[in-house]
Amino acid sequence: MSPSGGVCVNRKQRTLKLGTLAATIVALSAVATPAVASADTTTAIASSTVHVTVNAAAELGIVPNTALGVNTAVWDGHLLDAAIPSLLRGIGVTMLRYPGGSTSDEYNWQTNTVTGGYADPNNTFDNFMGVVQKAGAQPIITVNAGTGTPSEAAAWVQDANVTHHYGVKYWEIGNEMYGSWEAGNFANNPSGYAKEAVSFIQAMKAVDPSIKIGVDLIAPGTGEDDWNATVLSTMHSLGVLPDFAIVHWYAQNPGGETDAGLLSSTNQISTMMDTLKQQLSSYGTIPVFVTETNSVSYNPGRQSTSLVNALFLDDDMADWLESGAQNVDWWDLHNGIVTQQAGANVDPNLYGQYNYGDYGLLSNGSSDNGISEPAANTPFPTYYGYQMLAAVMVPGATMIGAGSNNDLVAVHATKLPNGAVDVMLINKDPKQAYTVDLQAEGFAAKGPAFTLFYGQGSNAVTPGKLDNLQNVTLPPYSVTDIIIPAVPGHQPQGPQFTDKTTLSTPQVKPSANETLTTTFTDTRGAVKDGTLDVEIYNPAGQLVGQQVQSGVTFTPGQSSQPITWNWTAPDSPGTYTVKAFVFSQDGTSVYAADPSAATFTVTQPDPPTISATVQLSATTVKVGTPVTITTTYTETAPTGYLNNGLLVQYAVYNNWTSSQQSNPTATLTPGQSVTETWTFTPEQAGTYTFPEGIFTSGWTQLQWINQNVTLTVTN
Numbered sequence: 173m174s175p176s177g178g179v180c181v182n183r184k185q186r187t188l189k190l191g192t193l194a195a196t197i198v199a200l201s202a203v204a205t206p207a208v209a210s211a212d213t214t215t216a217i218a219s220s221t222v223h224v225t226v227n228a229a230a231e232l233g234i235v236p237n238t239a240l241g242v243n244t245a246v247w248d249g250h251l252l253d254a255a256i257p258s259l260l261r262g263i264g265v266t267m268l269r270y271p272g273g274s275t276s277d278e279y280n281w282q283t284n285t286v287t288g289g290y291a292d293p294n295n296t297f298d299n300f301m302g303v304v305q306k307a308g309a310q311p312i313i314t315v316n317a318g319t320g321t322p323s324e325a326a327a328w329v330q331d332a333n334v335t336h337h338y339g340v341k342y343w344e345i346g347n348e349m350y351g352s353w354e355a356g357n358f359a360n361n362p363s364g365y366a367k368e369a370v371s372f373i374q375a376m377k378a379v380d381p382s383i384k385i386g387v388d389l390i391a392p393g394t395g396e397d398d399w400n401a402t403v404l405s406t407m408h409s410l411g412v413l414p415d416f417a418i419v420h421w422y423a424q425n426p427g428g429e430t431d432a433g434l435l436s437s438t439n440q441i442s443t444m445m446d447t448l449k450q451q452l453s454s455y456g457t458i459p460v461f462v463t464e465t466n467s468v469s470y471n472p473g474r475q476s477t478s479l480v481n482a483l484f485l486d487d488d489m490a491d492w493l494e495s496g497a498q499n500v501d502w503w504d505l506h507n508g509i510v511t512q513q514a515g516a517n518v519d520p521n522l523y524g525q526y527n528y529g530d531y532g533l534l535s536n537g538s539s540d541n542g543i544s545e546p547a548a549n550t551p552f553p554t555y556y557g558y559q560m561l562a563a564v565m566v567p568g569a570t571m572i573g574a575g576s577n578n579d580l581v582a583v584h585a586t587k588l589p590n591g592a593v594d595v596m597l598i599n600k601d602p603k604q605a606y607t608v609d610l611q612a613e614g615f616a617a618k619g620p621a622f623t624l625f626y627g628q629g630s631n632a633v634t635p636g637k638l639d640n641l642q643n644v645t646l647p648p649y650s651v652t653d654i655i656i657p658a659v660p661g662h663q664p665q666g667p668q669f670t671d672k673t674t675l676s677t678p679q680v681k682p683s684a685n686e687t688l689t690t691t692f693t694d695t696r697g698a699v700k701d702g703t704l705d706v707e708i709y710n711p712a713g714q715l716v717g718q719q720v721q722s723g724v725t726f727t728p729g730q731s732s733q734p735i736t737w738n739w740t741a742p743d744s745p746g747t748y749t750v751k752a753f754v755f756s757q758d759g760t761s762v763y764a765a766d767p768s769a770a771t772f773t774v775t776q777p778d779p780p781t782i783s784a785t786v787q788l789s790a791t792t793v794k795v796g797t798p799v800t801i802t803t804t805y806t807e808t809a810p811t812g813y814l815n816n817g818l819l820v821q822y823a824v825y826n827n828w829t830s831s832q833q834s835n836p837t838a839t840l841t842p843g844q845s846v847t848e849t850w851t852f853t854p855e856q857a858g859t860y861t862f863p864e865g866i867f868t869s870g871w872t873q874l875q876w877i878n879q880n881v882t883l884t885v886t887n
């Protein structure tokens with residue numbers, strides 16, 4: 173695998189076997205969990221101001237009823253607990269995925285058994301559907317493409333939709349079939365998987381042509397570069413295309429977790445999604461489903477059970493949805509305890525209370541090495557993070573433009589079906605509180621506003637009321653939802669202005685300047701004291717640049733003075749969109765809204781300028797024997813290349829990846845070298861390679877260096 177994400181589900185699966193929003197506020201669950209506080213208690217320093225813009229006229233898309241999902245599994249002994257449906261309803265879950273990750277490719281739905289694994293005898297498909305119906309959700313089913321057959325999958329469709337009339341609409345052909353850890357082993361054989369997928373689709377749709385079927389693709393930049401292209405082109409040549417594309421994304425690999433790194437990793441989503449859309453564009457409109465995501469690819473540590481992971485969940489899932497994904501499924505409902513002895517990272521520098529990891533939204537009450545979780549179905553912080561997200565991402569709501577001038581404060585916003593505007597503000601700073609200067613555009617606020625809060629010391633999501641939108645404080649490490657009732661603004665019928673935006677270049681390199689010039693022309697009636705607004709949005713639909721000119725008066729036919737500004741491109745490649753607006757002076761009336769005034773591309777970074785050498789303490793060892801890896805990075809460019817970047821050493825075995833984030837703030841000047849060491853313990857026999865990844869601090873890949881150094885591991 174390549175950097176910036178993990179898909180080592182063989183390890184993850186081993187761990188697994190161990191174990192309505194009616195008006196303006198989401199219903200709150202009565203279940204509480206002990207407060208999760210940092211082991212290293214900190215005190216907030218003096219507040220500073222963050223400028224936040226929310227533009228209800230910048231519509232990004234409608235939140236689909238498939239948006240918010242959770243993974244479930246046949247091995248989960250608490251899946252059928254009586255409390256589960258209400259717990260799921262309480263956080264707004266609309267999709268439940270079954271039968272559970274890698275287990276799917278060894279699961280026989282007819283006998284409720286797993287080849288070489290475990291299925292709870294009570295977790296039959298029919299009983300799972302009982303949970304789905306009680307929770308008011310809909311299922312997404314992963315059929316067995318590993319040890320199963322097309323006829324077996326077709327029989328499942330027959331049973332679900334013909335015999336029992338469940339109306340199961342969404343189906344997947346296998347789980348992560350690009351991985352060597354999956355039964356059936358299509359790793360390095362994308363054309364083979366494509367042909368198999370076509371056979372499954374044809375058999376299943378012969379039973380029910382109305383169903384939608386997805387196939388496994390790889391999140392760009394996290395795996396084989398040719399998998400997606402080969403799968404899509406092969407299926408196209410056979411006359412069958414998927415109804416949706418499936419990707420999974422885990423932000424980190426175990427051992428290299430940092431809280432700041434996790435919370436900034438969401439910067440990658442815009443580039444991944446932009447690239448994926450380009451890959452799919454040749455084949456028409458194919459929606460994207462992200463059917464697994466979490467903070468770390470396997471062996472979850474204390475970060476997974478901390479508030480930090482709840483903040484990550486909110487930003488992660490919201491970013492995928494705003495960038496166009498139709499579904500995002502968190503991994504998972506219940507999972508199980510993972511202690512340090514089992515590979516969990518319990519580094520005290522990681523924020524959190526628990527010295528163990530667990531992927532679950534809810535505890536399953538398991539114990540290991542003398543450590544026990546809270547009672548089964550006790551929510552972890554991610555449960556409450558999910559609840560905060562669901563209050564914003566309500567099915568039928570319109571996602572709207574939002575952004576802040578501080579990278580540590582993430583903003584997401586929607587216009588709810590009842591007309592209210594809901595703003596989610598995430599403070600990623602562990603120590604600094606911020607005061608929000610909220611600029612509302614395209615709607616008129618009607619107070620008071622309602623609030624939801626979850627943060628340090630919280631036992632549950634707390635509702636509140638806010639009388640002054642200009643006096644919002646975000647405590648450190650917290651998420652705040654502000655539900656703002658809105659009164660209708662003046663909305664003229666038809667366009668009242670035209671606009672024209674010109675760019676200095678259609679392509680700009682990271683950190684380079686793009687010059688934008690926008691001119692507005694009044695086509696209809698006089699406007700006094702208007703506000704001209706030009707905004708830039710990244711591929712994930714986030715507001716990342718804005719230029720405003722206020723106090724402008726127009727007569728019919730009059731044009732504005734050009735608004736010209738130099739904007740410094742970020743380091744996240746992809747397609748950026750310029751949106752242009754004319755508002756009344758107070759921002760409540762929209763005289764013009766152009767959602768696509770212009771587009772331009774931020775290109776990939778310059779070619780490599782860093783070399784690396786790798787030395788191993790041994791070249792042949794047995795499984796379980798530690799090996800010391802010594803890597804020297806040298807800057808070879810005539811000018812400085814890496815400034816506060818990331819140096820990541822990888823160990824790769826047949827698509828299985830482990831990593832060590834060696835230096836999270838590396839800076840190199842021309843000719844300078846830095847040496848890093850890592851003790852790596854191989855857990856499988858085979859041949860390992862050791863490439864390096866060079867990243868910006870926001871986890872944009874700058875360089876990928878492949879080495880000829882190999883390690884042979886024997887049993």
